[in-house]
Amino acid sequence: MNGGVNSSVNGSANGNSNGSARRILVVDDEPGILVYVGANLRAQGYEVATARNGQAALDAAALKPPDAVVLDLAMPGIDGYETLRRLREWTLAPVIVLSAHADEADKVRALDLGADDYLTKPFGVDELLARVRVALRRLDAYAAGAGGGVTGPVVDAGGPAALVIDLGRRLVLRDGEEVQLTRTEYELLAYLARNLGRVVGQRELLQRVWGPEYGSESDYLRTFVRQLRKKLEPDPANPVYLLTATGVGYRLRRP
Amino acid sequence: MNGGVNSSVNGSANGNSNGSARRILVVDDEPGILVYVGANLRAQGYEVATARNGQAALDAAALKPPDAVVLDLAMPGIDGYETLRRLREWTLAPVIVLSAHADEADKVRALDLGADDYLTKPFGVDELLARVRVALRRLDAYAAGAGGGVTGPVVDAGGPAALVIDLGRRLVLRDGEEVQLTRTEYELLAYLARNLGRVVGQRELLQRVWGPEYGSESDYLRTFVRQLRKKLEPDPANPVYLLTATGVGYRLRRP
DNA sequence: GGAAGCCGTGAGGAAGCCGTGAGGCGGGCA
């Protein structure tokens, strides 16, 4: 069932110097295409794995996850659509679909199933290479600029892992231990964390956490600030993280 | 299922109550194309801005950054290539290029300049819409995956093979034993597994597992979470894997 | 020096939320 998996590392002259090469999985039942596309990709310095049917492709991908996939739709056994669907259950790696059908419905179907691009045979190899570059480039762009501009997903208040607010996972750690916070407690802390070091006014805090129609309920703040200090501060009576700006608001800081 | 539906999921946390529509900038010097493409995009629920030349496009994009751009290459004044280059100086928003030239060199040039896709006129509007969905979907995927994307086909929650979710084989193992899950149970668990460690909001969960038209059926969640805990947890009354974030959602974690 | 804010503290009540159990309904398979 899983014959036809073939992997070869690029050892040639123009392999990239440091770090492992980008891994591309090429799937097609025509050996001609496989050799042709594979050779061209290797010439560009990519590491290429090939598979001749859907099952082999899934096995190869599971064995060593590729950075991108070039996938023919027409295959015996598990066809391209199904292969695509199964891949998308666990990986976001870009998939470029090859097909002999230029029919629009086919394209829409493949793209909506999770394909990133769709090339109609016969295609120019330069175009395929360019589209592979696009796929990998976008991967890099997001890997590098995750959060681009917005406050990072993790706010670290307090030097060596003393207090970590993981905004991405909605999790708060104190000395590496998870702290159990209620919804409102978390929302309040998160807003302060997004404004680390800045004094946030009471009205602003109330409006952002409770809603625009709030603003004068300073009772809420006192109650929840206290609650947070109980759970986060080493000595709640003498806070080092969550500080009061009397008459103004509160501030979260790095001690 | 998680097919190509575009839903604007609001993960969690702060104010962003309900996502405003995605903004698409359409640039072409032919009014016909502008109206045609614009109308079709609007019909899909997108917010559409249009520009009839490069300068207008750059101004419009600067004024209100679009989530994606549909860009014709042939324009008087600042042409498509130059517009693309100037856009790429400050934004990563996906750009889909339209062109009357099917020449491979043109395609490669545009793609290497930073375009994400290249369509040759005349094109089917369904295909264009599908490719817009692809661009936006990828944006979402990375925004969500920044917190904890799955790198391999197997998610291992719980140290020595206590709970393994094999997304590639669509299999769940508990202490090495296969666990029999129904379709919905599996889909729910799989989505949580793909977001291992992150608190997933109830609405997001419902929309991703049941469909975009769901969101307030917390009954479903309670029922299926319970079912899962029965099958997966050592002590269902005191879960260690599938945890509740009261008032927010659920989270799958490594104990 | 006195008065008025302002904040921290403590406790109590109401509502919301989750877990639980049971039952109806429809579709797939024999």
Add this chain to the structure above:
DNA sequence: TGCCCGCCTCACGGCTTCCTCACGGCTTCC
């Protein structure tokens, strides 16, 4: 056609969570 499994529905009880209120000490301003 009948059975069974899986999905949806509903009601209930308990616990958590949020809001409320009162008081006292400290600071600040008159």
